[in-house]
Amino acid sequence: MTNSRETGTHRVLILGAGYAGMAAAIQLAARGKRREDVRVTLVNAQERFTERLRLHMSATGQPVAELSIPELLEGTGARFVRGWVTAVDADAKLVRIDDDRVLHYDTLVYGLGSVADTAAVPGxxxxxxxxxxxxxxxxxxxxxxxxxxxxxxxxxxxxxxxxxxxxxxxxxxxxxxxxxxxxxxxxxxxxxxxxxxxxxxxxxxxxxxxxxxxxxxxxxxxxxxxxxxxxxxxxxxTSGTRVSPLAAAAGLTVDERGRVVTDATLRSVSHPDVYAVGDAAAIRQGYGVMHGTCQGGMPTGVHAAVSIVRTLDGRRPKAFRFGYYHTPVSLGRHDAVVQFTHPDDSPRRVYLTGRMAARYKETVTASPWPTYGRMKKLPASGAFWPRGGRFTRIRGAR
Missing domain, CATH: 3.50.50.60 (FAD/NAD(P)-binding domain)
Known part of the structure; x- marks a missing residue:
């Protein structure tokens, strides 16, 4: 990795403040607090953090917390830029946003995520x-x-x-x-x-x-x-999803759905100075390509941050390994079903139903605010993500 010739600072630009992008920003900023050679910038179209896991509640008029991205980044040293990303130039290492600003980077974390596919079916x-x-x-x-x-x-x-x-x-x-x-x-x-x-x-x-x-x-x-x-x-x-066409337009190698194809460390196979996380990435594991969920998104963001720090320290990034744990589904406010899974997402025999399942789901999908707050306080030697209501150390984080 190279630093900016003008400042001697390595510029890390993170696109998208979803679960994966936010995890990457906070984890990277937390681990770089004592460094003066890294500058972290997070770009998102709005200041409010979108809890996608609670949008079905918002859709029925139920109040949910309004989470502020700038507030969440307070004390981390990470900079927030509000704007829609309009273009990525992977060769020139720059990003354009909708107010004609140009942001340069040395390392890019691409986490623009996915949206419902409204183009596949007429009307x-x-x-x-x-x-x-x-x-x-x-x-x-x-x-x-x-x-x-x-x-x-x-x-x-x-x-x-x-x-x-x-x-x-x-x-x-x-x-x-x-x-x-x-x-x-x-x-x-x-x-x-x-x-x-x-x-x-x-x-x-x-x-x-x-x-x-x-x-x-x-x-x-x-x-x-x-x-x-x-x-x-x-x-x-709610049928089907699509990702932004920006990655393909930038010349990054993408799969048939437009997701950035990564190597084992989450780097783009065509542009190693670009990491892809969350729904925007086609990440292959032993059981196949991961599908987009918050459960898998946050660990990819954390792993990208860890890998960037390892590389800046002159060490090789390690392979990302992830296994699914559960599928929690709410059925209203007081009922749910939780299917526990094998790492490849196939169902185990164990499951929960009813109020116990509802409490379990509320615990594991609670506001990410406390989770991100804990990330800001992590020691430099470890990286964690929430799993089943607790923090689990990433294998190979050191």
């Missing part, structure tokens, strides 16, 4: 709500509050769709909620927790249409592949 962009941001969730909350009676279709039977359908049905029992998707809800779970999930949705009055595909979203309905129309006064789209 989604124009007629459906998403949970891409707090603002998007609040738009849906306003619509639901004004509906009175009617039908809400949730497109996508993955975990986000299930949690959203359950939350809407519990919060607004007068509404008809229809969950539509190609797979059965909880398809990756073992039979008993999957059955519990389906029974919970039924108790809440959620109508499930599985094994079907939405081919078009209309102003007042969704059209299924067989031509059937399902009436809808509001549509929430």
């Amino acid at each position: 989604v962009e124009d007629h459906a709500y998403t949970l891409n941001s707090v603002q998007d969730a609040e738009l849906l909350a306003d619509r639901l509050a004004r509906l009175g009676r009617g039908t809400v279709v949730v497109g996508g039977s993955g975990l986000t769709g299930v949690e959203s359908a359950a939350e809407i049905a519990e919060r607004y029992p007068e509404l008809d909620v229809v969950l539509v998707g190609r797979q059965e809800p909880g398809a990756a779970m073992s039979p008993r927790p999957r059955a519990y999930l389906r029974a919970a949705l039924a108790r809440l009055g959620v109508r499930v249409l599985s094994g079907v595909e939405v081919v078009k979203v209309l102003p007042d309905a969704v059209e299924l592949a067989g031509g059937e129309l399902v009436a809808a006064d509001a549509v929430l789209w």
